[in-house]
Amino acid sequence: MPEQASETRAAIDMESWxxxxxxxxxxxxxxxxxxxxxxxxxxxxxLFLPAFGPAADAGMGDSAIVDIGGARLAFSTDSFVVKPMVFPGGTIGDLAVNGTVNDLAMAGAAPAVLSTAFILEEGTPLDELARVAQAVGTAAMAAGVKLVTGDTKVVDSGHGDGVYINTAGIGLVDQRTDIRPQRAASGDAVIVSGDIGVHGVAVLSCREGLQFGTAVASDTAPLHGLVAAMIETGADLHALRDPTRGGMAATLNEIAKAAKIGVSIDERALPIPSEVRDACSMLGLDPLYVANEGKLVAFVAAADADRVLAAMRTHPLGARAAIIGTCVADHPGMVVARTALGGTRVVDLPIGEQLPRIC
Amino acid sequence: MPEQASETRAAIDMESWxxxxxxxxxxxxxxxxxxxxxxxxxxxxxLFLPAFGPAADAGMGDSAIVDIGGARLAFSTDSFVVKPMVFPGGTIGDLAVNGTVNDLAMAGAAPAVLSTAFILEEGTPLDELARVAQAVGTAAMAAGVKLVTGDTKVVDSGHGDGVYINTAGIGLVDQRTDIRPQRAASGDAVIVSGDIGVHGVAVLSCREGLQFGTAVASDTAPLHGLVAAMIETGADLHALRDPTRGGMAATLNEIAKAAKIGVSIDERALPIPSEVRDACSMLGLDPLYVANEGKLVAFVAAADADRVLAAMRTHPLGARAAIIGTCVADHPGMVVARTALGGTRVVDLPIGEQLPRIC
Known part of the structure; x- marks a missing residue:
């Protein structure tokens, strides 16, 4: 598979960098x-790839597929620095488990084990840390993964920020699958597993003390069960991705670029809860750019789309799944949305982040 | 193997924690x-184990041995928060690679792939980051491991501290070995691979602006080649550990407790460079408690000790290897040193850390 092809680079000369x-x-x-x-x-x-030089395997993506000792493994890591550490619907602990579980699931892997590494700020109350650690344990239980190794570092008061958590994980790739961004193809249906924009709004509402009518709770959840149900249909899943930082816009653009296809979506088909819509219009945010922590986007051959959609809808985490668009041969590398008024607009890759530190 | 036996725990009730x-x-x-x-x-x-509950596998040690897809793997993680990021003989980037490589090697595994996750402080100069990243790449090349997946988070200026790095790694366990702390046994020779106390003194001298005659450079190095040479002797290696935070004292105590044996060492046999000895006596530090980043301690059956020692001495990273003591049935769980004057003293497990943030 292309991800594994080792692309060697000359190390750069840092003296003249x-x-x-x-x-x-x-x-x-x-x-x-x-x-x-x-x-x-x-x-x-x-910066990173030139500096890493030949040691970096091509891609350095959200997760890697590696063959070790005859096993085909997915391997992924994420650090979590969300502020505040506790927010409606979850904590940094839930995100730390579900984030890595989901990166593995998006490669078609069954998550098996996680590492947990904590960077603690001197002065952090032990009961606060205990609550975060319990959220890690509860989320790992719910996801069926074992916490097998870890590390704890402490930094002086005034550095760090309470608790930062890194998780890394290993999953076993389902041999029936070959799921990667490059396989998205013209004609594919684009399916989202449910309501978008929820996590970012939940953290923001809590952080800024804003109230948007009904409280919005984060959608943080482990998605490998949903992916397993999709694989069980026997459909050829081309690409999967969880639209976290940068939201749907970042994910759709990344896959459009990786697969060199255009993505055309219908804004009216996007499942957006009214609370998210209201919060976004009040704050001038675009829901397509707001982070999700329990949603996935699937690229599936058109002939398989209804079957996959039906399987998703029977799973609790896919009950509100919807086909939101298609892949096209036109405008490769570009995402275009048909608006509610019938016009079209380009959905750019976000530059930075509308809402920093939401994961 | 015992590390894998899943020891289930009831989750604690955090409301009444x-x-x-x-x-x-x-x-x-x-x-x-x-x-x-x-x-x-x-x-x-x-705190962590009760809070993690049944999701935690027994131990949560420096590295875990897991069987996934028929492969016997070592899995480890470490975060690095060393201050300053650049010190004599190395950088946070070298430590981040070698630290995880060594944790895998101490389980008898050949390190294969690493993840790298950076937490960057807003305002960190890009050229400083590039130098650290290049050190990561160069160290990975030197260790023969691939950097296959990563993550980057940014935290607001005033949080974090320049660059924090987490690495996690996967290695393939050599089927001929069964290396773990519990296997250290009465009668074993205790072998150290070379000069101790060097890394801690190097970081301290740089941080505190101290000069101790000749400059001391960190010993950061990947140890899996040395371990492979030791395995090749065919000797039954019982336990290996790299004495990082807490130094030799922490490592010897951990193994004494895990194996329920006593450890008896001869202080005169400890290879301590004069610069380290001078710096420690000036600052009131005990070299046994100062961190190393390129040394290992091996517990080997007495009959195999000379053969293993000879193999170590032919390797560049083991040239100054020495037998420093033996395991005894007396005082299980306790480390006792014979002093230069012929007396004995108990080498306690350190409480905290003489020198914080040295890795």
Whole structure:
């Protein structure tokens, strides 16, 4: 599979390293570099990959597929720095488990084991840490993964920020599948598993003390059960992705670029809860750019779409699944939305992040 | 193997959670909780494991041995928060690679792939980040491991601290080996691979602006090649550990407790460079408690000791290897040192850390 093809690079000479053009406007790290959008991609492409040199395997994506000891494994990592650590519907602990579980699931893998590494700020109350740790344990139980190894570091008061958590995970890839962004193809149906924009609005409402009518709770959830139900249909799943940082817009753009296809979506088909719609219109946010933590987007051959959609709808986490668009040969690498008024607009890759530190 | 036996625990009721007695003196996180000594162990035993509940596999040690898809794998994670990020002999990037490589090697595994997750502070200069990233790439090349997946988060200026790095790694366990702390046995020779105390003194000298005659450079290095040379002797290696945080004292105590044996060492046999000895005596530090990042301690049946020692000495990273003591049936769980004057003293598990944030 292409992800595994080792693309060797010459290591750059750091003595003569010059900040490359796309990064030059910001010679320092800014919040947008962590947003999962264009700035994150530039940082990886123009700084991390050249600096890593030949040690980096092509891609360095959300998860890697590796063959070790005859087993086909998915391997993924994510750090979590969400602020506040507790928000409606979840905590940093839930995100830390579900985030890595979902990255593995999006590669068609059954998550097996997780590592947990905590960076704690001196002065963090032990009962607060215990509540976060319990959320990690409860989420791992719910997802059926074992916590097998870990690490704890403490940094001086005033550094860190309460609790940061990194999880890494290993999953066993289902041999029947070959799921990766590059396989999305013209003609594919684009399916979303449910309501979008919920997680970002939940964290924001809590952080900014805003009330948007009905409280919005994060959708954080482990998605590998839903993916297993989709695989069981026997359909050829081309690509899966959980639209976290940068929301649907980032995910659709990434897959359009990776597969060199156009994506055309119908805004009227997007499942957006009224609370999210209201919050977004009040704050001038676009729900397509707001993070989700318990949703997936699937790219499936048109002939299989109804079957996959039906299977998703029978799963609790896919009850509100909907076909939201198709892949087209036109405008490769670009996402175009048909608006409610019947016009069209380009859905760009976000530059940075509308809402920093939401995961 | 015992590490894999899943020891189920009832999840604790967090509503009625009371800080357990061993933690009660410090109701908040203090630097010592990250020191790899008694306070770290208490935090794991009395907070993390009860909070994780049945999701935690017994141990949650430095690395786990897991069977996935028919492959016997070692899996490990570590976060690195060393301050400063660049110090004599290395950078946070070298530590991040070598630290996880070594945790895998200490389980008898050949390291294969690493993940890298960066938590960046807003305002960190890109050229500083690029140098750290290049150190990661160079160290990975040197260790022969691939960087296959990653993550980048950014936190607001004033949080984090420049660059924190987490690495997780997967290695393939050598089928000929069964290396774990519990296998250390009475009669075993205790072998150290070279000079101790070097890394901690190197970071300290740089951080505090101290000069101790000749400059001391960190010993950070990947140890899996040395371990492979030891395995090739055919000797039955019982236990291996790299004495990082908490130094030799923490490592010897951990293994003494895990194997329920006594450890008796001869201080005169310890390879301690004069620069380290001088720095320690000036600062009132005990070299046994100072961190190493490129050394290992091996527990080997007495009959195999000379053969293993000879193999170590032919490897560049084991040239100054020495037998420093033996395992005894007396004083199980306790480490006793014979001093230069011929007396004996107990080498306790450190409580916290003499030198915080050295990795």
């Amino acid at each position: 010059v900040c490359p053009a796309p990064l030059r406007d910001a010679p320092n790290i800014v919040m947008g570099h962590g947003g999962g959008g264009a700035m994150s991609a530039e940082l990886i492409e123009h | 009371v800080c357990p007695a061993p933690l009660r003196d410090a109701p908040n996180i203090v630097m010592g909780h990250g020191g790899g000594g008694a306070m770290s162990a208490e935090l794991i035993e009395h």
